[in-house]
Amino acid sequence: MDSFKQIEGGVCAAKGFKANGVHAGIKKNSEKKDLAIIYSESLCSVGAVYTQNKACGANITVSKEHLKDGKAKAVICNSGNANTCNRDGVEKAKEMCKLAADVLGIDEKDVAVASTGVIGVPLNIEPIQKNIKTLIDNLGHSKEHAQNAAAAIMTTDTFMKEIAYEFEIDGKIVHIGGMSKGSGMIHPNMATMLAFVTTDCNITSEMLQKALSEDVKSTYNMVSVDGDTSTNDMCVVLANGEAQNNIINKEDDNYKIFCKALNMVNTYLSKQMAKDGEGATKLIECEVINASDIKLARKIAKSVITSNLVKAAMFGCDMNWGRISCAIGYTEDADFDINKVSINVGSKYGEMNVYKDGYGVEFSEEEALKILKEDEIKITIDMNCGTSKAVAWGCDLTYDYVKINGSYRS
Amino acid sequence: MDSFKQIEGGVCAAKGFKANGVHAGIKKNSEKKDLAIIYSESLCSVGAVYTQNKACGANITVSKEHLKDGKAKAVICNSGNANTCNRDGVEKAKEMCKLAADVLGIDEKDVAVASTGVIGVPLNIEPIQKNIKTLIDNLGHSKEHAQNAAAAIMTTDTFMKEIAYEFEIDGKIVHIGGMSKGSGMIHPNMATMLAFVTTDCNITSEMLQKALSEDVKSTYNMVSVDGDTSTNDMCVVLANGEAQNNIINKEDDNYKIFCKALNMVNTYLSKQMAKDGEGATKLIECEVINASDIKLARKIAKSVITSNLVKAAMFGCDMNWGRISCAIGYTEDADFDINKVSINVGSKYGEMNVYKDGYGVEFSEEEALKILKEDEIKITIDMNCGTSKAVAWGCDLTYDYVKINGSYRS
Numbered sequence: 001m002d003s004f005k006q007i008e009g010g011v012c013a014a015k016g017f018k019a020n021g022v023h024a025g026i027k028k029n030s031e032k033k034d035l036a037i038i039y040s041e042s043l044c045s046v047g048a049v050y051t052q053n054k055a056c057g058a059n060i061t062v063s064k065e066h067l068k069d070g071k072a073k074a075v076i077c078n079s080g081n082a083n084t085c086n087r088d089g090v091e092k093a094k095e096m097c098k099l100a101a102d103v104l105g106i107d108e109k110d111v112a113v114a115s116t117g118v119i120g121v122p123l124n125i126e127p128i129q130k131n132i133k134t135l136i137d138n139l140g141h142s143k144e145h146a147q148n149a150a151a152a153i154m155t156t157d158t159f160m161k162e163i164a165y166e167f168e169i170d171g172k173i174v175h176i177g178g179m180s181k182g183s184g185m186i187h188p189n190m191a192t193m194l195a196f197v198t199t200d201c202n203i204t205s206e207m208l209q210k211a212l213s214e215d216v217k218s219t220y221n222m223v224s225v226d227g228d229t230s231t232n233d234m235c236v237v238l239a240n241g242e243a244q245n246n247i248i249n250k251e252d253d254n255y256k257i258f259c260k261a262l263n264m265v266n267t268y269l270s271k272q273m274a275k276d277g278e279g280a281t282k283l284i285e286c287e288v289i290n291a292s293d294i295k296l297a298r299k300i301a302k303s304v305i306t307s308n309l310v311k312a313a314m315f316g317c318d319m320n321w322g323r324i325s326c327a328i329g330y331t332e333d334a335d336f337d338i339n340k341v342s343i344n345v346g347s348k349y350g351e352m353n354v355y356k357d358g359y360g361v362e363f364s365e366e367e368a369l370k371i372l373k374e375d376e377i378k379i380t381i382d383m384n385c386g387t388s389k390a391v392a393w394g395c396d397l398t399y400d401y402v403k404i405n406g407s408y409r410s
Numbered sequence: 411m412d413s414f415k416q417i418e419g420g421v422c423a424a425k426g427f428k429a430n431g432v433h434a435g436i437k438k439n440s441e442k443k444d445l446a447i448i449y450s451e452s453l454c455s456v457g458a459v460y461t462q463n464k465a466c467g468a469n470i471t472v473s474k475e476h477l478k479d480g481k482a483k484a485v486i487c488n489s490g491n492a493n494t495c496n497r498d499g500v501e502k503a504k505e506m507c508k509l510a511a512d513v514l515g516i517d518e519k520d521v522a523v524a525s526t527g528v529i530g531v532p533l534n535i536e537p538i539q540k541n542i543k544t545l546i547d548n549l550g551h552s553k554e555h556a557q558n559a560a561a562a563i564m565t566t567d568t569f570m571k572e573i574a575y576e577f578e579i580d581g582k583i584v585h586i587g588g589m590s591k592g593s594g595m596i597h598p599n600m601a602t603m604l605a606f607v608t609t610d611c612n613i614t615s616e617m618l619q620k621a622l623s624e625d626v627k628s629t630y631n632m633v634s635v636d637g638d639t640s641t642n643d644m645c646v647v648l649a650n651g652e653a654q655n656n657i658i659n660k661e662d663d664n665y666k667i668f669c670k671a672l673n674m675v676n677t678y679l680s681k682q683m684a685k686d687g688e689g690a691t692k693l694i695e696c697e698v699i700n701a702s703d704i705k706l707a708r709k710i711a712k713s714v715i716t717s718n719l720v721k722a723a724m725f726g727c728d729m730n731w732g733r734i735s736c737a738i739g740y741t742e743d744a745d746f747d748i749n750k751v752s753i754n755v756g757s758k759y760g761e762m763n764v765y766k767d768g769y770g771v772e773f774s775e776e777e778a779l780k781i782l783k784e785d786e787i788k789i790t791i792d793m794n795c796g797t798s799k800a801v802a803w804g805c806d807l808t809y810d811y812v813k814i815n816g817s818y819r820s
Contacts, residue, residue, distance in 0.1 A: 119732025316816025322529025
């Protein structure tokens with residue numbers, strides 16, 4: 001069977017996973033948590049993808065090194081400081097792993113590290129040294145523990161992002177859950193922003209990596225808040241095998257079921273990140289259908305979702321579809337006939353066709369306004385030249401985006 | 411000699427060129443001009459580059475057809491309506507050429523047409539029919555006539571953009587002048603926004619096209635206001651030969667002098683467009699030096715100038731250089747060592763080094779604020795891996811950009 005049931009518990013939903021989050025003092029505001037941990041006593045298979053930004057965070061360098069054997073037991077993550085472009089960055093990222101490993105009594109090579117926050121400010125390691133024992137002594141597998149962790153990785157996010165599902169493989173109940181954070185400098189490229197997924201599925205590192213690498217193409221990599229690809233993007237999936245299904249070591253039906261579950265978690269977290277984009281008031285979903293191939297579909301969906309002009313028009317509830325056709329038209333390295341394209345814009349209120357066969361279609365401004373007043377907008381682009389499709393997620397461009405980013409460091 | 415003297419007169423600075431601009435009624439506000447013309451009685455060599463957006467304006471289709479012989483006498487341009495994605499767009503663009511040609515008594519194939527404004531609203535041709543005679547009857551070669559034309563091509567621009575130079579070829583005085591408009595949907599790709607350049611230089615169409623195609627790579631194509639490549643971008647250079655220099659028909663020294671003059675005009679107009687980007691309070695110039703090749707230099711300069719996060723930080727006078735190193739790092743298809751890169755940020759007030767060898771450099775926040783309070787900011791990126799360089803121009807991202815584009819159509 002392949003039915004999936006949404007459950008509570010985020011990264012603690014899967015058997016054998018514990019988590020926690022505390023305020024250590026990296027962020028000034030003592031109400032805000034800034035240090036998170038995820039831990040599995042059983043050694044996990046690991047899949048991971050990282051930012052391709054050349055100015056990558058020190059945590060990326062260290063995590064790549066620690067996870068190259070495809071195995072891990074824990075992830076330590078701080079918010080409030082990206083530990084990027086700092087002379088002592090790698091040293092401090094390693095120190096974070098060692099601090100966690102020592103208290104957990106495990107090998108530091110089995111710890112991945114993630115950091116998010118301002119770039120270029122030296123990371124103060126003291127708050128982590130002082131609070132690592134409290135953090136780990138209070139590890140637990142309740143949904144509250146998962147929420148502590150999800151809260152501790154937030155920066156400008158306005159809400160926590162977590163999800164979990166239960167499904168069956170070989171008659172065994174398997175769980176998968178994840179958490180993520182946005183919400184600016186979000187335009188992942190072949191990698192992703194911070195996302196952590198845990199599962200008790202029994203699967204090899206190789207198959208887990210394959211599943212993740214394929215899945216991010218249609219999930220995290222299809223999100224854009226501002227077109228800026230971060231230095232610290234990272235997604236890690238930990239699978240500890242405690243569900244005791246027969247190990248997944250090839251692309252069989254069980255692998256497909258697992259991929260489906262992974263996709264559901266990643267899709268949910270991706271949409272939440274777009275919805276919580278800095279300053280956003282609206283989630284914009286752009287679906288491209290009937291494209292000649294999936295690469296074209298993805299490129300066009302992302303071109304539209306990334307357009308500042310489309311984003312600003314959505315903020316203003318202005319059905320300025322000319323900006324959508326414009327963004328379709330300037331998609332790089334894309335081969336298609338604009339005169340076959342049709343554009344629909346819709347929401348909970350309803351849907352309307354605004355562009356067909358290369359030209360505008362007359363529509364009621366009043367109805368258009370009612371559609372765009374909703375907080376989730378769906379743009380559907382029919383390429384009429386094939387059968388491939390793709391979805392991208394973004395948000396509107398608002399005064400608050402400018403406000404948040406005009407003074408991020410202060 | 412190759413000394414260049416800045417003179418008045420814009421597109422009327424070159425011998426034999428006349429221009430004018432009026433309010434015809436395409437824009438509602440009767441204080442705003444919306445119809446412009448440039449005319450040379452002598453047949454001109456023409457160079458032209460166009461947007462590569464697949465959803466291109468009807469004027470682009472018609473101009474390409476009319477200019478394919480490399481010859482023209484006039485350009486007609488309206489603002490207030492892009493005449494793009496309209497079922498009768500091509501018909502109306504042709505009608506605009508015919509209206510101008512009939513009054514001028516020339517062949518409509520010798521008229522280029524440009525349109526700028528909202529996409530997808532049918533163009534009302536009546537105001538043009540009614541005012542074409544007044545427009546042309548009052549053609550003149552004074553600087554006021556050039557200004558009338560420069561004003562009539564503006565949309566959300568806040569000031570006119572025009573420039574002219576005088577220089578010598580073969581002992582003959584040659585003039586070149588141009589005008590352009592921005593100011594949103596500005597991210598030209600292998601083409602340009604609206605820019606019109608006139609010169610009395612004697613040069614073949616072939617050499618003129620070669621000079622222009624090469625020059626836009628380092629001028630208009632290095633400008634970005636919002637990352638959105640317009641449907642109607644177009645740059646036309648008209649050369650009527652009235653300076654009577656020996657015709658330029660090969661890449662000799664005279665060709666180089668002409669290229670230098672063309673570059674000065676196009677560079678000035680490019681910078682003005684960036685400075686007048688929608689909602690902008692600051693011009694941002696990004697110079698990449700010591701790159702391994704010019705393509706890399708251009709890509710990196712443009713990546714930085716296009717970053718929403720860099721733009722918002724500049725608006726907030728926040729020396730958040732991490733966003734600059736981040737934008738350098740995510741430059742697509744770029745091969746370089748981030749650990750060799752050095753970043754300086756400066757203005758009229760002074761300059762400071764903020765990043766060196768892959769790491770941040772300590773600096774005074776007080777001094778940084780004084781640098782960033784100025785209205786022209788220069789970011790210099792030393793790649794330390796070669797001798798090539800490039801400059802890109804952009805502007806800050808402000809509340810007003812969002813305001814202007816949240817309700818452009820209303």
